[in-house]
Amino acid sequence: MWRPSWRGNDERRKMAALLGLLVNPVAGMGGRVGLHGTDGTSRLAEARRRGAASVTTPRARRAVQRLAGRDIEILAAPGAMGADVMVAGGAEGRTLEMQVGPETTAADTQRAARLLADAGVALVLFAGGDGTAGDIVRTIGQRVPILGIPSGVKMRSGVFAANPEAAGELAAEFLARAERPVAAADVVDVVEAGTAPGFPGRPPDVELRGQASVPSLGAGRLPGPKSSSVLASSAAIEALCRAVAAELSPGTLYLFGPGSTTGRILDVMGLPSSPLGVDAVQDGALVGADLGEPAIVELMGLSPKTKLVLGVIGGQGFLLGRGNQQLGPAVLSRIAPEDLTIVSSADKLVALQPPLLRVDVGDEASFAWATGFQRVRVGPSRFMMMRVAGAA
């Protein structure tokens, strides 16, 4: 009878890909006891006092179970930071040599991420939330792609799979590819400073922490549509950014807001971008990088026309939030409504529940002209109508 030659003859599949596994065992512990994250040690102690148990560990194990028995070699952070979960999940691999104290800290996460990247892993699969993602990206940037097993309290960064099993499957699928396509994704975190109650139903303010490289797989599960992962198709974004770049008018000052999508537009123009800041471009040249409000206002004074290009930050639909003090009232009140372009991946907009874009610039009146419905450009010839609301 027929026997497949598939495994035997495909050289590519003989090479085991190296996966880095990193668990933040204390992430997410605040959620069940009413604390917003465990990012500070004082919060963690409070969470433990209130009786929280690790949320990440069982969720990470569910993801690892999807890797067991596959042709994947794991390099895990030690103990509770990965190796324990690897063994419990029935997967095989090695453990990173690294000393860890009894209570792991953000510094441990950062160190483990760097050591995994240095060891040449093809992907860092991590368990945690936005805080953990921020720690990793702060250390390794876009050197190595990362993928989150959702297990924190806050998961608004574009690096998380829909659930632990999907994370395991996506990781396995990504590693099995000959070419491993990646896309950039925003890593964000909630601004903790404003602990005031705010308006009911008002989403927390988010701040951009950096950009990660994430697997970009069209997960063609047959038959039927792909699983609804937040990981966007990089091809569509690429086409969008090329189109926007190609259509910039001469003699006009363009202000690019923060975020991965706006950064990509500068990339295709061959210009550097500041992921967290505002950059200015005129006639194909970068005329200002990571600008503050006074510098922007000064540039605007030198140009007959200024246009603003904004991306949508993270999973909360923020166009402008606390991370964007540079684009304050002094700038926004000088932009004409028709000179605003909003760019985003369609997936990011579809994931917004409710479908609202938000701004929080302190002075509501300065951006009132942009509220109501706006066309968001999601492809070269493709738009979505999105309602833009003030922060309230």
Added chain:
Amino acid sequence: MASSVDALRQEMLAETGAATIDELFVQIPEAHRLGRPLELPGQLASEAALRRHLVELLGRNTSAEEVLSFLGAGCYRHHVPAICDEIVARQEWLTSVWGTSSSDFGRFQAWFEYASQLGELLDLDFVGLPVYSWGCAAGHALRMAARMTGRSTVLVPRALDPERKAVIANYCGNQHLERHLDVRSFAYRSEDGRLDLADLAGQLTEEVAAIYVENPNFFGVIEDQAQEVVEAAERAGAEVIAGVDPISLGVLAPPGELGIGLAVGTTQTLGVHMNGGGGAGGFIASRDEERYAREYPTLQVSISETTEPGERGFGISLFEQTSYGAREEGNDWTGNSVYMWAIANAAFMAAMGPRGFAEVGSSVLQRSHYAAAQVASVPGVSVRFPAGFFKEIVVDFAGTGRRVAEINGALRDRGIFGGLDLSPFYPELGESALYCITELHTQGDIDRLAATLREVTR
């Protein structure tokens, strides 16, 4: 309707919490409601009455089986083996919709066998699931080439089926809109009907994305300048797209052998009845290279394995680039097509085998050449391109002083469907008609045609 039973209605209604079925329509504003019964012809509830009505209606058609037909032009009467009919009548795939690759496994395997066998005929190794028709396949392939090359002019033959040409025109869009392709025609040589290489070369600029060439062409003429076309295209950086009728590929060189990387054509001649034009189906195939594969609008069935070691499975490849996967960002669009005919095609190709295709190809060659000779023996009647043709011939009635329409009318009175009148489409050919001769035309049939033509043109 099974749930018409009153008791069942009440049981279901009770579960919904509504008092009447009408309450379930509460979302529709009263002003939107039709508010009167539908006025349709009376119900034919009994199968007997329905059958009687339709048999009587359909009896007003004359089938090509009752008469002697020489109509072709994109829809052909070849023999359909009884097993093809038997197989596609199976309820399992007749009623299948989408399923999973495990629960509709047999259908996936049949589709893979369709693509695999067609690939052998074409000498190409990447084949998508079929599209609506040959013209639709050609339209998609031209757009694929435009995306591959980043160019927006396409060259198509003047000798092109008017139906197919109209489809291609639609697929190439409108100049006022994006993604429009500029369609230009290259000439055929008036002496032998083959493509005019000089005219083609003159139009082959750096804007040309693709040259579409059919073999045999619309006039049935076999093109033998493939190598020259391929070389010219390579020099210009353009793609060549072959249009073929796969029933010819037992005897005619397949696109792959000719060095052509992208091909389209009909699937109707592979075991599907004419069905009043409803047998139409088209294929897109290419070399298994990523540059082609990434531009397909269709679904493709790929062989794979299952989670059980050693077990074979089939899955859809490149789903994400279709409109199902990417909506308007996908390659053109796809949807329900003619997938059941792909199963008839698979059974047909398997039943024919390499010898069957060689046999039917030779038979068509010999019969069409015999027919050309017989028809040309009729006074005033000639065959316009008298050498190197397959299945179809252009019959020129100039010498009879009669119009094709008139001749076809007289033939019809004598139980013969003459060929398609070309005069509305190719005024330069005068009173000519396209006659189609397949393996089903016997010597007696052809002799009868010649004799009847002699009679009606006298």
Added chain:
Amino acid sequence: MTTAPEREAVPSPGARAAAGAAGAMPAPRRYHAAVWNEPLIMELGRPGRRGVFAPAVEPGIGALAGDPGALVPAAARRKAPPALPELSEWEVLRHYLRLSQQTLGMMGVSLFGTCTMKYNPAVSEALSRLPEVREVHPLQAEETLQGLLEVVYGLDLALRELSGMQQFVFQPGGGADASYLQACITRAYHDAQGELSKRVEVITTIQAHPCNSATAAAAGFKVITLPLEEKGYPSLAALESALSDRTAALFVNNPDDMGIYNPEITDWVEAVHRAGGLCFYDHANFNGVMGKIRAAELGFDACMFMLHKTFGAPKGGGGPAVGAYGCSERLAPYLPGPVVVLEDGRFHITEPAGGVGRVREFIGNFPQILKAYAWVRAMGGEGIDEASDLSVLASNYMGARLRRVPGVTRSHPSISGPRMEMSRYSLETLTRETGVTAVDVQNRMTDFGIDAFWLSHEPWVVPEPFTPEVGETWPKEDIDEWLAVLEFVCREAYDDPETVRTAPHNQSVHRVDSAHLDDPGGWATTWRAYRAKHGRA
């Protein structure tokens, strides 16, 4: 891997049926798909074996025509014969019968939403096999096609009555092709008004079928998509903010796949018309509103019906299909030919002078047109109206029962009240609590002979979605069986998630590994490509 019903005592088929009739939840059916372990057809046969023969060439023909090889110019001759299998007729027949047995189709219970699975009457199939259907050439003279033309005309009249439109054509080879025809007609209409260079935008909604936006884009339009808002449909304000003198058309369905009917649709149509755009009604979800509403009276300029869904023609695994396209008097001049008209008691074929030409060769998939005509005649007006009643009743019955299944929620949980002929549900809770996904449940249900449910078109507005639709064909017993299996599987997801995640276990094959099928090194769409990439097995 054994399955739960095999471990437990199996009720007799009669006992199952009796329990169902008594209103109790029937136990899942004991089922296993056929496993033939059938080789590929290319692996079968022996060199020299023959299936069908072409009619032998008569000596007279051979003598006159000569050697067939010499009739082909040397440069155009095939060099190597195609590597097709060599089989006897019986082997071919048996092979494909085995494959058909490994295809579930509607042999199980198929409540496949958005596709309106219904019975395809056997009499229609039988009629479609008559020589007067099969052996008819589309370019025959009108007088030899009167039967075909009358069927086309008769169905045209019936669809006019169902929609209020002026004229139907059946050329599009499916629903997506009808949407493409609308894009072509939109192009032709605005071009004729001299406005096409300006009117370049088509508006649609996020839950409209992907083919609506894809065909508009393929035809060259820019696409503007409206998101769903709190009432379950996009707001009129969103539409109005998208409208301008660049608007070419609105492509929209109603009700949508969630079973939400947009009551503001007439305001939408008016707003689009005020902006100078056309309104196209994708009637994919017609089964719940047949005889209730008419597209033309809601103000639409054109609509589309799928004969292979709503009108009783079979799906065939993806066609041959028909997207019947109907339009108002305003758009009729732009229709593709051939158009059938009745004059002096005879049916004629006409070609609209300013029409779009063709979106596909010939008049349409005639056997499917015939089956739809037969369905309309067999149902009659009252029957069609009743079919909608039963579809909406069954959908809401199912919805009420579904919401009691653990782990299942309905789309737009905040919107109460009945839905139309189908709705979309979510297994998000189940997935969160067990890790079992909608795809896992779909696969596991096939272990009990339940045809895979439809998840959702892209994008997934509802997480872990599934979209069942009952229609008028399926009796309560079948709905109950379907529900019982779903409930069984959902409970199993909590008790034994591994069995669900690794399903199917009772199918012809296990779950297919499709991870490599988007990689050039992994895909093989033909046997020859497979052998080239992976060596001969």
